[in-house]
Amino acid sequence: MSEAVPFTDNIRDLSNTQGYQFEFHCERCGNGYRSAFERDLRETGQNLVRGVSSLFGGSLSNISNAADRLLDRGTNSAAKDKAMRTAVNEIANRFNQCRGCGDWVCGEICWNGQVGQCARCSPIATEEIAQLQAEARRRQIADQLQSTNLTQGLNVGQQAQPRCPSCGAQALGGSFCGECGSSLRQEKTCGSCSTVNPAASRFCCGCGNGLS
Known part of the structure; x- marks a missing residue:
């Protein structure tokens, strides 16, 4: 009876025709890790046979074709099963399976060793506190801004003039242009009749009075 091959659901097959x-x-x-590349010795030998057969042809070519048929690259390949077992043994100590959710997580970042579960099921205390503190700061800043007067000194009743009507420079506020000194007001009030x-x-x- 063939030996059972262990596997997990967090594995991706990167095998190719070389190994x-x-x-x-x-x-x-x-985050993840790749196992060391394991070259397929049968494929390496097959490449040598193909190279020789291309030079001489004839019977050697027939040998090459026969070897191609014998080379099994399918998922049930004994060589591939052996390579997978080797890879699992190589990488296994970097991962832990959570008994809470069943996920395989990395031991360096996502494993809470104090309780034997992943950091999603049982958050790491210091990281959880830091995250909650950050969220509390954002809420407190928002609440403080709501009660803070950010328009003090601004004449919000005056029509905003984003550019100077005289030189076209960007206006940053105030009553006069910072580039040419022209007034940024869009209206003039007559000193005689208040029009x-x-x-x-x-x-x-x-009233026809001259405006400055």
Whole structure:
């Protein structure tokens, strides 16, 4: 009776025509490890036969074709089963299976050794506290901003002028342009009749008085 081959659900087959290699990943953080590449000696010998047969042809070519038929690259290959067992033994000590959720997780980041479960089922205390503290800070900052006056000193009733009407420079606030000194106000109030005029007006449209 053939020996049972252990395997896990966090393994990916990277084997190719030259040999065998497997990749194991953590089912929590996604970090992983690759087993050492194990060259298939039968395939290496087969490549030599193919090379010789291409030079001489004839019976050697027939030998090459026969060897191709004997070479089994399927999942039930004994050589592949052996390579998988070797890979599992090589990588196994880097992973732990959580008894809570059944996931295979890396021992360095995602395993809570104090309780024998993954950090998802049983969060690591210091990391959980740090995360909750960060969330509390964000909430407290948001609450503090709600009660903080961020518009002090701003004339919110005055029409905003993002660019200077005279030179086109970007306006950063205030009443005058920082580049040319021109007024950023879009309106002029007449000192004689209090009529509000457009900023470009030179004379009041209400009384004709000159506007500065």
